[in-house]
Amino acid sequence: MTPDVRPLVAGNWKMNGTRASLDQIKAIAQGVRTPLSEKVEALICPPATLLYVATALATDSPLAIGAQDCHQTQSGAHTGDVSAEMIADCYGTYVIVGHSERRINHAETDHLVRAKAQAAYQADITAIICVGETADERDAYQTLDILKRQLSGSLPDEATAENTVIAYEPVWAIGTGLTPTAQDVEIVHAFIRDELVLRFGKEGRGMRILYGGSVKPSNASELLAVDNVDGALIGGASLKATDFLAIYGAYETLLA
């Protein structure tokens, strides 16, 4: 946690979820309607096909709804892409950019990720910019070098504590059940904080840094208690309302 920073617990549904899954969104929207929501923000990023219905379901709830990617331009001849403007038009308030699955499967570069974050700002949406090393990079002790490069290349100069969230997701921890130790997470998040403060000053102090990669109800309390961990970006465990709410609820004790 970081003093005076409101944590964010975010779910990334990836390419999972049909209309039948909207019941889970309904349950999450209902479940976060608690006094805790004044202190901790909750967000679900369903696939684009469910975005509009999901925001309608979350209307009277503190639950925010976001998207998983956006194109770097507002509109045009880009078959299959979705713009930040379209996400905002569906009442989405966040967009994930630069997830490792997009960096790897779609060859997205830091430069492109930065342009996507700028497109999000243009549409008044908060960008969740993902960074993280692969297993090979970690084994070669390159983690901090990789993060430095990704942060400097992927974050626009206009990034503020308001319009930007950083998600540290070690690629080797995604969907594997493996997580770094709390100690390792602490070192990496402190490094990211230093980089942010060095470049953005006071704004960098307030930017939220999420941890992502195999976050479950069983390890949430330990990971979320770490210094400079300002929430989580959750894949698999966000698909089930009970698991997502259990992770969110870990803050009841942490903030007590």
Ligand code: 13P
């Ligand atoms: P898992 O929680 O399934 O490991 O996924 C993490 C992730 O990639 C979230 O963006």
